[in-house]
Amino acid sequence: MTVVPEMKVVVVGAGYAGMLAANRVARKVRAAEVTVVNPRPDFVERVRLHQRIAGTAAAVEPIASMLRDGVALEVGTVDRIGDGVVTLDDGTGLTFDWAFLAVGSTVRPMPGTVPVGSWEGAEQARTALAALPAGSAVTVVGGGPTGIETAAELAEARPDLRVRIVGSAVAGDFTERAHRKVRDGLARLGVEAVDGHVVRTTESAVHLRSGVALASDLTLWAIVSGVPGLATRSGLTVDGDGRMAVDASLRSVDDERLFAIGDCAAVPGARFACALAGPQAVRAVDNLRRLLAGRTPAPYTPRYVARAVTLGRRGAVAQFTRRDDSLRRSHLAGRGGVMLKELASRGGKFGARTGIGG
Incomplete structure (x- = not known):
């Protein structure tokens, strides 16, 4: 000391x-x-x-x-x-x-959306989600880790909803094999993945640059900026x-x-x-x-090690990286991926509580 x-x-x-x-x-x-x-x-x-x-x-x-x-x-x-x-x-x-x-x-959300990257936004989203009746459409904007994890968690917790994720390239920051694992994991949970650039949002729809308008009862903004x-x-x-x-x-x-x-x-x-x-x-x-x-x-x-996303409570994909964040060919999925992501999450809180880390 x-x-x-x-x-x-x-x-x-x-x-x-x-x-x-x-x-x-x-x-x-x-x-x-x-x-x-x-x-x-x-x-x-x-x-x-x-x-x-x-x-x-x-x-x-x-x-x-x-x-x-x-x-x-x-x-x-x-x-x-x-x-x-x-x-x-x-x-x-x-x-x-x-x-x-x-x-x-x-986060800087578009009008008509609820941001999920902040505490206040998450609380607003939680309340809005609880009020949605079965069959409602939920759209998550953002194809990165925050969007992927949000869409997967919601789909698993509320299988009565129609959940989609929209991004310029959903799970695009992974190698081809890991990308497929993420997309397959989303599909198994019933999440529709849409690759497209969002140009405008309203309280009832998400509008893409292609001209497509996606009806949405609740739109969540999952892009940190x-x-x-x-x-x-x-x-x-x-x-x-x-x-x-x-x-x-x-x-x-x-x-x-x-x-x-x-x-x-x-x-x-x-x-x-x-x-x-x-x-x-x-x-x-x-x-x-x-x-x-x-x-x-x-x-x-x-110094980076991996990019990991959970796919509900029982799925995950961890894409290993070099120290400079460039992608390695190897990845870990399934139970091993879940354990790795959970270990990282718990480690972050342990460091915050103890002052130990590195």
Whole structure:
């Protein structure tokens, strides 16, 4: 453990990256006074939101129950960060010596759709789904992992509904063999997969560039795009998606007291992925320890292992990748794929709770 004079550390955001960072600082830096700021008092397992919508998992736990002794929780929304102060939207401020920005990513849904990538959207979707009568049509927009898992979970939980998934290339980020496994798994659950570009949505239909209009009683938006505007509002340098510009050690290029971790960090080669949250949080906290000890911080490089999607409770496909995220030929499906995905999901929560990861 690094021993330093008493200092204040503020972590903005209580997702996988933020929780791991807060608990790791508390474990590794003696005398650090750590405060976590989050809009709600609960830790949300974002990788299980599709299960929350379908009613097969809770996906939430009180943040206070996951924080190490001595770590404080401030429930509130941050308006700005900079000059050693985190300013909340009620005007109050928290001073810091070091801070970690971990606000994650967000969704920008088309009108007439309900976003499933956020807690608020998932709750809205869950309520709307419960009110649908048998035979209703549910359309999930987005052919990536979020869309695939949402469509599959809903179809398995509500076989009385007509579920379809629409995307420019549903399961297109897999090799040909793994792609077929995903599409076959969706078909077995009764999910209709439609490859097409969505240009417009209404409360009753999804319109494709081809001119086809798909009738829909509930349309769910499953595309993650961009990040909350905190870094932009704070006058920090950001990339085209609004992610905070950082150096190789994950520190802001504008304020060396500020780290960014997870989806909100503009790391070259990093895509929006929960799998990177833990390793980034670990590296950032360890770099803080290096700086406090007068040592040079170490660079961070994204390292990928696999892309995995669940297909209901009993199916999954895990596509293995190289470290740079390029696809390998091998994949794992069936029970093995389910076990791998569940292990990864549990590992993310374990890291958030304990501050252990890598």
